[in-house]
Amino acid sequence: MTDPSAQEAIACAYRQEWAQMVAGLARRFGDLDLAEDAAGEAFATAVQRWPREGIPPNPGGWLTTTATRKAIDRIRRESQRSAKHQAAMMLYDDAPAEPTGPVEDDRLRLIFTCCHPALAMQARVALTLRLLGGLTVPQIARAFLVQETTMAQRITRAKAKIKAAHIPYRVPSAEDIRKRLDTVLAVIYLVFNEGYLASEGEDMLRVDLTEEAIRLGRLLRTLLPSEGEVAGLLALMLLTDARRQARVSSSGELVTLDEQDRSLWDRDLIAEGHALVRERLRTVAAGGEPPGRYQLLAAINAVHTYASTGGDTDWSQILALYDQLVLLDPSPIVRLNRAIALAELDGPEGGLAEVERFAQALDGYHAFHAARADLLRRLGRSSESQAAYDRAIALAGNPAERAYLTRRRDQL
Amino acid sequence: MPRYLLSVFGPAEHTEFSGYPSREAMLQSFADTGAFNDDLQRNGHFVFADGLEPAVTATTVDGQGDQPAFTDGPYLETKEQIGGFWVIEAADLDEALALAAAGSKACRGTVEVRPFHTEESIKALLEP
Structure with missing residues (x-):
């Protein structure tokens, strides 16, 4: 029962085949409940039989066949479906779905x-x-x-x-x-x-x-x-997740981008993300559609992950990308992030003036108060900075973020 | 083909022009809704449609007791009430939603799309 290779084969098949099985069963039987249950039963059968009988040569095919049989058994048992409906659902159908999209x-x-x-x-x-x-x-x-x-x-x-x-x-x-x-x-x-x-x-x-x-x-x-935004979202997630190890300290405190140990970043994920961003840049340069929101966010993250130290960050490029993003999404949160990039280029004074413009719209948003606190700190306006940190700490839901903000406030 | 109820919601209290800003706006909306109904009929979606008198004209009846009880007014006392509806047939929800969007534009109201029971769902209901 505990044959490790069978266990592993089942776990592997589950990761690789589950979505395809549910999707195929749903198309064939037109019923998501039935598809989900039949796929689940097929894996339960594999758990019983593979350790005893060995792993089938084509695990995916075995699972799909087993799930289809389970689904047909269930349809036979369900009397609420008319005989005609049952027969229609059980017709042997291995043909690919009719083209609709x-x-x-x-x-x-x-x-x-x-x-x-x-x-x-x-x-x-x-x-x-x-x-x-x-x-x-x-x-x-x-x-x-x-x-x-x-x-x-x-x-x-x-x-x-x-x-x-x-x-x-x-x-x-x-x-x-x-x-x-x-x-x-x-x-x-x-x-x-x-x-x-x-x-x-x-x-x-x-x-x-x-x-x-x-x-x-x-x-x-x-x-x-070929969908640019699909590539953009994947790149954005890869480039963000690549920094996961560096993002929280051993004491459970959030580490901001400029203070992260960049040797902890996952180089493989970054390379994959950069390749996607470059692919999109080439397509756009060759006259493709202008980049959407996810592609722009991915490009911003690519500029960050391209820099070997925080000081090397090309802020003018980041600002240019935020300028494009604001055109697509002029929400206060996007404009706040643009203002933070502006502060890196023009200094805290100009940045603070820009950030203050969203005081009303973003009063309940911890990141607004955290950004404001940081700029006030850099301008030497300690008591105002402290009050802003207090607001940010009160609003932050995440303990690692609270720990970081508290330390920053106490260092004032 | 699946059937859907498309209910139009609007203010319970009707103003001079049945909730429209002017007589012209009201007539234009009636014309647009008429054209939409013609389209529904031409494309085989139309089952039934009509507009309702204001909700204050409704009477609520409970016949479950020994004597039926009659109450003046709609069942739910809300600021927004159903003002009219369509019963349509559509291939699926995507088609029904597209029709509801066109109907909403024509009649200048928000539309709720709700599926009717089907033979299969009734059978499932009757199962022990």
Whole structure:
């Protein structure tokens, strides 16, 4: 029962095959519940049989065949389906799906269904992690700090809505795909940030979610290789995650970019991220579409990770990229970040004047007060700086960030 | 084909021009909605559609007791009430949402899209 090679083969097949199995079963049977349950049962059967009977020569094929049989068994048992409906569902169908969108991968259909705009954002995230990521309900519940029953209900309700409201299982048409892709990218980026920033709770980093988001980003990149924003989001996540080891000190305190030990950065992830950013720069230079928000954010991160020390950072390039980003997204948070870059170029005085403009809009945002506190500190205005740190500490949800801000305040 | 209820919501209290800013605006909206209904019919989506008298004209009935109880006014006392609706047939939610967006534009109101039961969902409901 504890044959390590069989265990490993199952774990490996789970990572590689889960999404494809659920997606293929969902297309064939038109039912997400059935697809999820049948895929789960196939893996449960593998856990029983592979250690005893050996690993099949084609694990993916074995699992898919087993899951299909499980699904057909279940349809036979379900009397609410009419005989005609049952027969239609069980017809042997190995033909590829009819072409309906630009790319014909079942997993892509599944992504667009899970991230459908008619579902609430929380539901999109939960469904994507369950059906595409293969995370279990308890894992997802833990990652988002909610009760297991709450998360199970969220997923059940979302699947029930997909079924009852007839949310289609297909890749959107060419004219809709951009808009719909935005919602998919937003889901993946939310998962990443939830893992990376961990706005609540005591874990500074929740590794499962960042890794899962990068895995989904890579999958989407494989499925839509020519979409610039897909490449941009993947590059952004890689270049951010590359700094993970350097981002929190051994005492659990946040380390800001300029103070990070750059030898701790993951060079492989940075190289992969830089390659993606360069690819996009070439495409844009060759007359391709102008970069969207994720490509610009990736480029900003590439400038940071390109510098060998904080002092070498090319702030004029970062400011130029923020200028472009402000045109796409003139929100106060983007303009605050632009102001921080401006302060690096023009000095704290000009930067502070720019930052102050968002005092009203961002009064409840800890990063605004932290940026203001830092600029006031650099200008030698200690008591004002202290008050700003106090506000930032009170608003920061993350313990590592609080520890950093507290130390900074106490050093004044 | 799946059926959907498209309900139009708007202020419960109707002003002089049924909630529109002017007589011209009201007539233009009626014309746009009429054209939208024609499109629905031409493309095989139309099942039924109509506008409702203001919510103050509603009577709420509870017939579960020995004697039916009648109450003046709508079931829910809210500032926004249903003002009209369509019943349409659409291939899936994407098509229904696109139609609802066009209908919302034509009638100048927010539209709620809700699926009807299907034969299969009723059967699932009747299962033990």
